[in-house]
Amino acid sequence: CVSELYHDTYFQGGDLGSTFTPDAVHCQLVCTFSPRCLMFSFLPASWPKENERFACFLKDSVTNILPKVTLPGVISGHSLKNCNNKIRVCLDKNFPGIDMIGTNYNVTSVTSVDQCKEDCTNDIHCQFFTYVTGSFHSAQLRNKCYFKYSGKGMPTKIRLLDNVVSGFSLKACGKSSLGCQRDLFQNTKFLGENITSVFAPDVITCQKICTFHPICLFFTFLTKDFKDLTKRNLCQMRTSTSGLPTVEIEKEDAISGFSLLTCKSSPSVCPLALHSDAAFLGSELIVQDVNGDKECQSLCTNNTRCQFFTYKSVPSACNQNKCKCHLRISSNGLPTGIQHEIGFTSGFSLRLCKINL
Template identity: 30%
Template sequence: MVMWVLLPLLLLAAVPESLGVVQKLLENADFPGDDVLHIYSPDVHHCQLACTQHQSCLFFTFLRPDWDKDDRKFYCFLKYTDSGVPSQVSERNGATSGFSMSKPSVCLSSIYQDVDFPGSDYRKLPSSSYDECQKVCTRDPGCRLFSFTTGSFPFAADRKTCFLKYSWSVPIPPSITTQMGLVSGFSQSLPKAKGTIKEECKEDILANSDFPGNDFEQVPAGSPQHCQILCSIHPRCTHFSFSQSRTWYQMSCFLKHKQYFNKDESVRKEGIYSGLRIRNCKPLTVWGRRFEDVDFYGADSSQAFVDNADICEDKCTADPRCQFYTYVLPSYPDLTPELRNKCHLKRVMTLPRPAKVVSVRDVVSGFSLRSCRD
């Protein structure tokens, strides 16, 4: 008990001014409150990586598989305070707490027995073992995580099946809106198209046309071209529709899947742009485009006053933690002058994240090992 009374003082002494370098984990310890987000993680290492990538997380609490107070096993609570120090520390069986890291490894090599990652499937195939399933996932450029059912799985039809799953590997702003006087864009250090294909893709996007139905995911996008790139990245997407209309779904990219789809299925609809995913060609560099009068809202990691949008983009590109930005032009219509010439640097998590994590007997789950060899 004495240790828990002294622990807050030990934490104050342990957290350096630079933050992010405290890597020691506190077993059976909880940092109550200070939550900014909760996600699912299969283990504390994944939770700590998520905290490190999140734009504001400084410390976290993970509820382990032996947590028995309620049904929140595998919950990862990302936390923040202005001081960088948890407001409280308490003893809690089944919980592990810690801090974000300064130089994390993104290799997720652990295998999780009797754990399922439900959802996010884009392909399933027979497999003799979880090891083979992981190798298939690692070879498939679209796969970031997987679940495998063993020969003892209760449903015979699904035994020894490998489920390949996707999680976004590119940064997607949490919200995109139109706003006069703002300029947004991406870091120019984002990965460019690789390979030997030299032919530029034809956008072939239909204006004022909708592909109704077959939606499986809706994400923000800054333009029809941005939406097409997101569709082309997602292994399940076959076609898309993008809305610029001033409705609740403004600046929304609707990713769609249909095995046999024909563009003739489109219907006329004002303000909607639609198209197919692009294949076997070099995609246009949407990451290099500027989005005029567009706000990439939220996910701010830092701000600075600069003279123009070029300098803001350069600051984002030079900062390894910045993925995208929004710059407030001098012409911004708000009457508050303090908002103008402000460069907002932003980032989101891009590590593979299961949509959910649950305990299920005779299921084995894990991640692609591509990041372990990069």
């Protein structure tokens, strides 16, 4: 676990993608929760190129190291995925003097930044906000609260602007008064605006994936008994303007439910169960002989890059008391497919279970 930040340092290469964050600590948090990110480099407010300020570059490396280059003002560091100390993902922090840009979809009149933040937290779509203070140069815009969102849940750009304060919704802190619907609806399909579909081993995992997805509000999970073989174990994530399904239809072997982001308790990644008679597909990292599925999960958890695993306790994969443990990875941290095979046990790395939401 390397938690220190390197000033005037840029990690060269290994780029996975980039986003915009208000500071280096927030960039480190994004890297920690990004499935493949191991390192990051952040360009500060003082960066000479205006359109690159506040850029957060997420990076990966097969060897866990990247060359460092001296670059004045740049702050770099490591993902906290391997840190045993509790990481707080709930950042209740205001960022004065910056405008976090996204899709503005509502503007209200408020008397303080705290009221703006609370209103954003209690709006189903609001992910971040900008509050215009009473000292702003344009009188008609003073004391306005701009609700914002984006497809990734992060600003699409950040600019310096006097007399404004920006911040994030506190839904993940369990501070929303919207409440949540924990019930699961059997043999029911929720329709709405399609976001994406991923593979999940069960409906509980599907609900967690939806909860942590920036714009998923409800989902439908197609079980392993679903008639269409190609759609088995699919977790279909959806949204709508109202936050509710546009239509609910009867569908055999489909289970539907809602994101738990607006619950009074903070959403939890864990516990993550082991799944018997299931093989998680993905890119192979390592294959090793181990003694049992728990040892296989531990091996995955302690490997910096492992996201999920499959343990094969079938005669062809075993030697004496030890059997094959396959450590795997994918671009989004989820299996690229799930096969149901007797004697196989699969599960996820538990490294995010150390994180305190």
